[in-house]
Amino acid sequence: MFLRRTKVRRGNIIYEYVRVVENYRKNGKTHQRVIANLGSIKSLKKDVANIIKGLCRICNREDLNVENLKTRGSPRYGDILAARYIWKELELDRLIAERMKHTKVKIPVELVSFLMVVNRLVDPKSKLAISRWYKEKIxxxxxxxxxFAPHDFYRSMDCLEKMKENIEVFLYNKLCNLFTLKLNLVFYDTTSSYFEGEGPSMAKHGNSKDHRPDKHQIVIGLLVTDEGIPIAHEVFPGDKPDKATVVKAIDDLKKRFNLKRVIFVADRGMVDKTTLDYIKDQHYSYIVTLRKRHLNEAKEAIKRAANDLEEKRKNYEEKRKNEEEDKRKKKEPLFCEYRPKDGPRYLVCLNPEKKKDDEIYRASRIEKGKRKLEKIKRLVETGRLKDREKILKKATLALDKTNRKYFSYSSSEEGSFSYSLVRETIEEEKGLDGIFIIKSTAYDLSPQELIRQYKNLSQVESAFKEIKDFLHIRPIRHHQDYRVxxxxxxxxxxxxxEKILEKRMGEAHLDMTAREALDKLDDIRIAKNQIGPKTLLCPVQGDAEHRKILNAVGIKSIPRVLLS
Incomplete structure (x- = not known):
């Protein structure tokens, strides 16, 4: 049986009625007959709710009465669904399940692993808290x-850690197919992460990039593509110097990923002559930057570039006065290249905006130092400070590491005090204002490409920032090396x-970051509606922007109702 709307014309007026009809077959044909007339739609409007309630009561179907509907929760769905789709697109579900097939582990390690990964992505919690979170919040x-009990999560972590190297190689090959990834340029950097308390055996005191030298820490090395997609990582003891981690990264590229030709990009602090020679021995090229304290090796390059760069800087300033240049061009550094007959090439680059910043910063440090030394001079002249040792000690403490090099000061046996600027140091620094130097054995890249790839090194820094600030790598609550x-x-x-979601947003020409897309998808929740013994799961359908994000990921639609 079903309801049918019927229209009846009387004169110029059309009346609409509701009838209960049913289908029946006669002589092999389908016919309809009216079971009951419910009256005109106009008269039914005020009584429809009472009629439905009455029918539910008479037929003992109170579970269909909307007044009995109770909403029991609204777990997140949209962001979890998108992450799950990407996880399956990478075939991590299949890989991990196959790896676990012939083990004695009975828990679904793949699903539990995904829960830990997606939790980091949307709502970072401890493994203990995840065992409650997944039941109530997603x-x-x-x-x-x-x-899943808490120990299921720890057991899955142990299984996942044993598969790490195989998963990384599998993902690299998968990403090459999905995005035609070409790993001819890789970027490497390290960071540290500290522990509250002792931590595991690999936690040591070392060079803390979190500015917590008092804490035990680990060192993390990360290899990414020029788009910031992570390829491989390694966890080292906390006292491991940065330079000592590079050989392991190079060996990974050579042996595990079987890469024949790679340009290795890293900050100058990551490498030394031995490391650069090792990179060369593997028939790889490199792009590194020289820190100012290591500029002696590029002295000839700087000397040759000085006049040319100054001329280019003047032309740059003149252009800025006379014409409106686009913002991208304003930020492009000026450069001069120096190629010795043997050995690496040097690119001496000048950033005019950074040159001004360096000048302003140095002037402020000198001015601060002058004020403090003048104060000491007045104390000496008024007789309030007389002892030579005390005068010199006070002057030393008055200056700090940012301005001490600019001053020379002395005190006589009689207790006088004088100071002067170290002009040679100031002039030497002025010549290096706004300067940075790129050293490279990538001879086939243009100078502009070298500069662009140097700037891309910030992709690794962005990765570490994201892992620390949003994915909350800390606090690390584990006390075994393998769990860490x-x-x-x-x-x-x-x-x-997150990076693949960001890439999908770009491919779909959606002007938003992955983080913004996840925040938007958080609007798509599941309303858990209980009516009697049944639970109806009703996903929020979202608006056009939600649908664009889901479509970009590959999800064409979401169901309107799910039965539980």
Whole structure:
């Protein structure tokens, strides 16, 4: 039986009625007959709710009465669904499941691993808290009836950590197919992450990039593409120098990924002559920057470039006065190249805006130092400070490492005090204002390309910032080395999902970051509506922008109702 709307014309007026009809077959044909007339639609409007309630009561179907509907929660769905789609697109579900097929582990390691990774992505919590979080805060069809205990998460971490190297190689090959990835340029950097308390055995005191030398830490090395997609990472003891981690990164590229020709890009602090020679021995090229304290080796290049760069700087300033240049061109550094007959090439670059900043900063440090030394001079002249040793000690303490090099000061046995500027140091610094030097054995790249790839090194810095600030690598609550390695791996996998989401946004020409897309998808929740013994799961359908994000990921639609 079903309802049918019927129209009846009486004169110039059309009346609409509601009838209950049913289909029946006669002589092999389908016919309809009226079971009951419910009256005109106009008269029914005020009574329709009472009629439905009455029918539910008479037919003992109170579960259909909307007044009995109770909403039991609204777990997140949109962002989880998008992350799950990318996870499956990378075939991580298949890979991990196959790896676990012939083990004695009975828990679904793949699904539990995904829960830990997606938790880092959208709502970072401890592994203990995740065992409650997934039941109450998110929805996935695969989680129906799942009941994972905290030890299931720890067991899955252990399994995941053992698969790390195989997963990284598998993902590299998969990414090459998905995005026609060409790993001819790789970027490498390290960071540190500290522990509250002792931490595991690999946690040591070292060079803290979190400015916490008092804490035990680990060192993390990360290799990414020029788009910032993570390829491989390694966790080292906290006292491992940066330079000592590079050989492991190079060996990974050579042996695990079988890469024949690669340009290795790193900050100058990551490498020394031995490391650069090792890179060369592997038939790889490199792009590194020289720190100012290491500029002696490029002295000839700087000397040759000085006049040319000054001329280019003047032309640049003149152009800025006379014409409106676009913002991109304003930020392009000026450069001069020096290629010795043997050995690496040097690119001496000048950033005019940075040159001004350096001048202003130095002037402020000198002015601050002058004020403090003048104050000491007045104390000496008024007789309030007389002892020579005390005068010199006070002057030393008055200056700091940012301005001490600019001053020379002395005090006589009689207790007088004088100071002067070290003009040679100031003039030497002025010649290096706004200067940075790129050293490279990538002879086939143009100077502009060298500069662009040097700037791309910030991709690794962005990765570490994201892993620390948004994916919350800290606090690390584990006390075994292998669990710490697993925790870092989970954070890197989470970052990989984020970068692929960001890439999908770009391909769809959506002007938003992955983080903004995830925040937007958080609007798509599941309303858990209970009517009697049944639970109806009703996803929020979202607006046009939500649909664009989901379509960019590859999700064409979401169901209107899910039964539980």
């Amino acid at each position: 929805y996935l069809p695969e989680l129906e009836g799942a009941n 390695r697993a925790h870092v791996f989970i954070c890197v996998l989470s970052y990989l999902l």
